[in-house]
Amino acid sequence: MKSMEEFREEIGDTSFVSVRGGGTRWNLGGPLREGTIIVEAPKGVINYKPEEMIVRVGAGTKLSTLQDDLSELKQEVALAGFSESTVGGSLAVGSSSHRRARIGAACDVLLQADCVGADGKQFVAGGPTVKNVTGYDICRLLVSSLGTLALIGVVTLRTRPKPEIGVWLKGELDFGEIANCCYRPASVLYDGSKTFVFIEGYEADVEKERVFLEKVGMTVMDRALEIPPLQKGETKKDLNGGFLDLQTGDVYSNDANSNIEVSEEVQRLSNRIKQNFDPTGRLNPGRKPH
C-alpha cells in the first residue's frame, strides 16, 4: 500500500494536481484544467475496529470492497456510490446514501483525515474517536469540497450496525399516510407519480411494517429501486425523471444542473476559504464545488 509520504511526494508543492478515484462522478464541478497531474490515493483497509465502530482505510479503496469487508461483521458506512466509486471519491462529492434520513449524511462519516495541503505538507483533520469537538471541524469542510482544499490520503470513518433486512415497496400513498404506517423509514422517494418506500431494521419489525403498508395499498418490489446519484443543491423542480426524497428534500437524478445559484455571501465566504487553503489554486483546478 502506498504510504502517506509517497502520496505527499507525488502531489508535490507546485504543479496543478488532482486525485482520481473511480471516476464515477469525474466531471462534477466542471472540467479539470488541462495539464493537471493525476495521482491516486493509498488503497486498502488499514485497521478495522468493529468494537469501536471505526475503520481506517486508504482513500483510494473501492467503496464496495470496504462495504463488503464491513458487512462480514454486520456493519457499514453511511456513504453511497457506484461499483467503481472509491471511499475518497464518495467523500469528495459528499455522496450521502438515499437512506440519509435514517442513517445520517456523508458529512457525519468522516472522523479523521490525513491530507496533503496545497503547500505540499501533510496535515491531519479531526480525530480518531466517534465523538470529538476538539477545535474546528476541518473534516466537514473536506467532505463535498471536490478536493479543492486538500487532498485526502487516509481516513478514519464511522461505521454503524447494518440492518438485518430492508424491503422496497411502491404505491401511491402520500408522505403523511406513509409516516403513519412506519417508524423512521429509510427512504421515501417520489418520482412524480409513484411513491417508493424503503424500510429496514430487525426482520420481525420490518415484516410487521411491510404487512401494514401492504394493507394500505403499497406493494413489495421484487428488486431494489435503481437510484441515480444525489444532486446536491437541486430542488424538486429539477426532478427530470429522477426522485425527490420526501423526508430530506434531496433530489436523485442523472441530470446535474451546473447553474445552481448561491448567495453572494456564501460565494464570498467560499472564495475566502479556497484562497486561504489553496492560494495558488493548484488543487483540482477548474472544479467549482458550488
Add this chain to the structure above:
Amino acid sequence: MRKSQRKVKDPLLISLIKALSEDRVTDGAAARRIYSKDASVIEGGRAGVICFPEDTAEVVKCVSLANEYDREFVTRGAGTGLAGGSVPCNDPIVIVTTRMKKIIDVDIEKKIAWVQPGVVNLDLSNFLKGTGLHFAPDPSSQQACTIGGNVANNSGGPHCLAYGVTNSHIAALEVVLPDSSIVQLGSIEGEARGYDLRGVFVGGEGTLGVATRIAVRLTEDPPEIATLLLDFSKITDAAETVSQIIANGVLPAALELMDRNVVAAVEPFAKAGYPLDAEAVLIAEVDGLPDGVSHEVGIITDIAINNGAREVRIAADEEERERIWKGRKSAFGAIAKIKPDYYLHDTVIPRGRLAEVIEKVYKIAETHDLVVMNVFHAGDGNLHPLLVFDARIPGTLEKVKKAGEEIVRISLEAGGVLSGEHGIGLEKQRFMSQQFSERDLEAQDALRRSFDPENRSNPHKVLPTGSSCGELNSLNEIPEGVWI
C-alpha cells in the same frame, strides 16, 4: 439593567443604546461581573458593554458597532459552557441571546423547526410534546442551555450515542458574520451544494459569527423504550460490558456509567434505587420498534451477566425510567455536597480502552491525594472525571491542575481527543498542540480567518494564542442549570 440615574458618556454605549434600547444595554458593574464568567473554572474574564438583542436586525447593529468602534464581541447564551468559551477577554461587547427565544415555525411534515438561538433546549422538546417529535440533542444542562449554545459547542448529551450530536440535527442557519453581513448556511430543502459551511459553523464556539435563526431537524419519538439499570462490583466489568455491547452491533440510544462515589452522592436525593454497594452502575437505554428493542435488551442483558453484573433491572414504567434518569442528570448538583470545590474534565478515548483508562484516572487522583468521581457517556468513550476538593487547603489547587493535565495526557496517549462536548474555549487551548501539529492548526486557522479575517468574533479562544485572558481556578458554587 436600567441606567437612567447615571450619566452615559461612552460613545459606544450611546450608540448601542440608540441601536437597541436603554433597558437592553448596560455596562454596569454588577452586569459586567455576571457576564465575565460562564459555568467553567475560568476566572479573570472582563466584559465590556452587554447587549440583549431581540432579533437578527439588532444583532447586525451590535456587530456593526463592534466593527465601527474596532471592538471585539463575544456571543453568549445561558452561560452554561464548561470550557470558558463565552468568557469575555479584553472588554468586548457581549451579545447575550437569551431574549431571542422565539420558536418561529414548526413544520411537522418536514420535521423542521426554525428557532431563535435563545430558545432553551428543553423548552423546544416540551413545546413539541404531543406532535410525536423531539429535538434529539439532550445535554444534561438542557433545562437551562440554549439551542444557540448547543450550536456553538456542537453539544451532545446521553441520547446522542445513537442519534448523533447537534451537528447532525441542524439543517440550516441564519448567521450574522463578523463583518455584520447576513448569510444563510445549509438548506432545509435537501443537502446544500458546495463547502459544508453549515457543518463547520456548528461547533465553532462563537468564533465564526452569530447564529440568529436556526433550523433544527426534529426526530420521531420512538414507539418503544427500554431503560436498563445494571450494577457491577467492579467498574472495569462495567467498562468491558460497554465495549462488548458495541462490538456486538448494538448501538443503544444511551449508555451511561456512574461510579460508586457518584451513586452514593446521588441516590439519597434521586431515590432512583441505585444499589449503594455497587462499584459501578450502568444505565443502558434502547429504543425503536418493539421486536428490535426486545432483541437488544436480550443482548445487553446477556453481555452484562457474562461480565459479572449482579442485577439487571428494566424500568417497569415511565415513572421508574424518569427516576433512573433523574439520578443521572442530577449527578453534578449532588456531587457539590461532597466538597466545596470541583473541576470537571471532558476527554474522549476509544471505547475499548475504557477499563484501562478509568483505572489510571483513579491512580492519578490517588497519587495527588484527591477525590475523583466518574459519571460519563461510556457508550462513546466520553470521560468526565470530576475532581472534588477544598481549595482553601494550601497547595490543593496546584495538585488539581496537575492531575487534570495528567488526565488529558493519558487520554491522548490512549488514542483519544481533548474534548467530546465541552469544547476548547479558554480551558484547553494550551493542550491543542499536544493533539495537533503546527500544520494541523494552520488548517484550522485558515478556516477561522475565512469567516473572521479581523479576528473580532470571540477571539482568544480555541486555537493557541500564546497568552490567555483567563486563569484556571476552582469553582465553589455550582451554577444554576449545570450538569454533566
